[in-house]
Amino acid sequence: MTISFDPTEHDHVGKPLPVRDAREKVSGRLRYANDLALAGMVHGALVRSPHAHAKVLRVDATEALALPGVVGVLTHEDTPRTVWDGCWFNYRGPALDGHARFAGDEVAAVAATTPEIARAAAALIRVEYEVLPAVLTAEAAGATGAEPVRDEGNLREPYVAEWGDLAAGEAEADHILHAVIDHPSQQMATIGRNACLADWEGDRVTVWTGSQTPSELKTGLAMALDIPQSKVRVQALPTGSSFGQWWSNNFMMITALLARKIGRPVKIELSNAECFATVKRRHKELSTGRIGVTEDGRITFLEIDHVMDNGGYGFKNDVGFFCVDNWGRAESGRCTVRAASTNLVTAGCMRGVGDVTLGNCVERLCDMAAERLGLDPVEFRLSHQLRTGEPLRHIMGHDVPEVAQARSDSKAFRAKVPADWPEPFVLSSGSTAEILREGAAAFGWDQRFVGWGKPNHCDGEIRRAVGVGTGIHCCGVELEGGTAATVRVNPDGSVKLHASVGRHGSGAETTQVQVAAEALGVTWDMIEMETGDTDSCPWSHGSIASNTMYRTGFATVSAAKDAKRQILEVAARNLFNCDPDDLDIRQNLVHRRTRPDNERYTIAEVLNAVRSDALGQFSTVIGRPTEAMPPSTTFARHFAAHFVEVEADVGTGEIRLLDYLACQDSGTVVNPHVLMNQVIGGAICGAGFALHEELHFHPETGAVMNDGFLDYKVLRSADFPARTQVIFGNSHDSVGPYGARGAGEAPIAAPVPAICQAVFNAIGCWVDLPMTPERVIAALDRLGHTPH
């Protein structure tokens, strides 16, 4: 593997520093939720519906309660009639309401002195159901007379992004191509199960669990428990790989409810099968699209109808796609997303939501057009993909008045906001252009791509070919609230950064410290970070939507600058007798900008000076964000361009990945090690989805049939090429910390179209997803001949 990276001149930003918890991770000492225990704790187990759709008529816990060691049982009759919801309606519903909406849905819980007794007791709880008709597909959910999965009805309001004159675009097209892509449901398939512990003191509760969204979880708990947020403290812990699985989950609400009922601390640890089958998954998404192109290579229209299923408790009306922005040079377009509730396990945002699926459809349509015209796929992307300064097509939050105003009347909007805010709905920085060009050169694309549907190497039944794909995603979404951070400088000059972020391996606990240290002028070792305690971290969106570096990082830098300003004011007044603007901090030392070596004080000296000063009020400086952040959905994106070589066995249908190049434009790279890991990790997870990953649902009960790694196949080290390369783009963002943008999701969107295209080039036809050996053979059968 080789790395192309140009380090910057900052002290901390751009440095491949080891992550803060590296030693704990390699030594097995990092504490995950399942490692935690409390004195007097009992264990909970969940009773789950065997039916896809049913009303609970009666719960008989007599036998369970008679089992020695059983402490208590929780049913819907003990539960407040409240509805809680999680970020972007990934979940909306009651914690327990006697209505099972999927096979595996929680209907009761039991607490006992050991996990084994709790599980045995759960099996002894007799639940009488009225079985209701089940709707197991989005299509069935929308049929006339379909059984309502939810009180609000099964269908959400369609979400539409459109631009230009579609009818004119269609009339002008010389070629119109169609694609229908059935995207199966991907499972986050987390390694490391989650657990939740809840402990009440009076009417206040503390909850320990693995979560990417500590603040959102606090909000959800307050709703589910029907208590003020001030009575909820979340101590969010690291999780195993999450990809959106561990945000706010219903089992966390039930743990807190059960603990309140029995008056003891409760721990519920999910089994691996529960993690796979009862929490969350990527939506099943059916994309139907058309593209029109002219003979000279213009895209005159792009139209996609995208149907997604929300499962039982998802309540989204769109999948947050940004792929239409990337192909927004199309002269007209309309993208419609329709969402339906089904009696399948809840679906929600998984890494790269929308851009993995709908993005694959957009890329497929464009590839089909390029093939029809005989154009090189890299060149076609360079011609048609978004560049800095061009308009964004996906007007997320179009129903929010401020967004609508910003969109319709940019001048009036600009008059109200700071002058240095980026133009709304115009891409502020970066694109795929540079990474496509550099990637193509590094990969040797021109030599290795020998034409559409043509392998570059044949040997017996083996065909080799290359493919390219691009991905895009947002850099955080602000529509549900702001991000915040506080920087506390202690009397000894050490610093604690408080920002609510996830610790699921994306390195936020490290990269946030890097930008804080840079902004404050202190050394790396002087800063510690609290990520999960909602009593000390201000409300923040958490680590979702590639939000952390861009939006939390903005808040962190702003808070660090505020702390620095306060320190400099004290130093200017008490020590330097000058204007604070004449001072700076570097390497923990306060000094004059003009004569940095002349007179220097440590931060501790500055703070102690104020402590001994009769006028001194503060022994701890608290910095908080002082600048408003412009709404990032209206101008910021991050980009990926991936190049792959595959080998297809036309005898068996097996596909092997031979070579992989992942290029990423996330603006400034704050930590190359962290970003490389994000990029390659996304590539591997996306490649798994392209080749193998698919949840199977039981045809009658909708229950997940492959609820473990035995039959839910994810890639292992020998499945991914040894030859792996990462290239970073060089763009700089005017808003993000030190020019950085978001990072984690475009890299899972690019591999799917890249691998699909490479397989097409190897065998001459498109293959349904995931491209299992059997589906490759089926595609070759439809083609009717073997190419060579």
Add this chain to the structure above:
Amino acid sequence: MTIIARSTEPVLQRPATLTEALALSGPGSVWWAGGTDLWLMIDRKGLRPEALIDLTHIAELRAIQTTGAETTLGAALTLAELEASPLPAVADTVRSMCTVQTRTLATLGGNLCHAAPSADLAPVLLALGAEVSIAGPAGTRRIPLDGFFTGPGRTVLSAEEILTAVHVPTPQRQTAAYTRIARTVVDIALVGAAASLTLDEECHVLDARVALCAVAPVPLLVPGIAEALKGRAYDGLDFAGCAKMAEEACAPITDLRASADYRRRMAGVLTRRALTTAADHLRRMPCA
């Protein structure tokens, strides 16, 4: 012998000899031969044995012996130990199985007696013409491996009997190969096929076998292969007919992993490939 007894749950008993093991057998007892499949049946499938008898500490079940005509593999050899087996086709097969961690525990006998239709060692041993030794209260017997499997999870063994060894004939001028289709590098075989070819002194086929897994309720020896190839010069053999015979011998099912149609077709493809690989190996072997 050590007996670990603490509660009413079945304890893992650890006999040191075959005689001790046979004496421990009783109603509801099961043999523990690594336990990687058996444990999942206890943990997930509700199997509740009365007693567990660990066979992996019996020295006589852990030996590899090679005489002039055959190699005998003790049934309690672990898959990790078989990676160094003197039989190259067996060693290759084992390296494609499960994970390196599971191979430390899982055994040859366990793989065969668990009798999964997809057991990888079955086709290669069937193709090599293996026989198995069985010890029981009434003494020992030796039978061909073909016929050992009676259905998914079922064999000819009675509850009191132990599979003690696998005997693999090692004729001159024989090669074998196993080939499988899997989704990722660690996977149960979607389809597996093994082939062996034996030449006579004139370099004509003396014997040939093809065996399959995951295409029928039991691992399957394809009938008629030897007859189809016997007497032919090994160079330039056409295996299309054998592939067809393999497809016809299958009785596959459709499950999450693959459809019956795909499995049947792949039985043919893999048969051709296994035979081709075995023939390629022959090319590297001096023909007397």
Add this chain to the structure above:
Amino acid sequence: MRLTLNRRETELTPAPLERLSDTLRAQGLTGVRVSCSEGECGSCTVLIDGRPVTSCLMLAAQAEGTSVETIECDDPATAALQQAFIEEQGFQCGFCTAGFILTARAFLARTPDPSEDEVREALSGSICRCGAYPFITRAVLKAAASLRGAA
């Protein structure tokens, strides 16, 4: 039952059908991570007499008389691997890391100078869902080089 646990003679009293992974975690050895508990993911890997085993698939009773080593065991090869994993960031969430390191340690003991492909193959018994495989491979090759240098 007696066994050698992290190089100390130890007496444990597991229930007859207790998994080794549960027994070890009950000893405070949180480096034994349990995820799939069916021998697929490799997070709970420990070394039994130097060979890697997924301890969720093993009865504690099977370990009687053996030498069991977890990530918590002081060992120069483990230390070299840990250092290389830190330097190459051979992990993201860290849940699978101990399993990878112990599998790699057993592998390097037999194959001190492996090729890249041999490393990728040898580590395929564990799942890193975060997808740090190329960095894990680099870390193992780096540790192998440093151990060869030290030997």
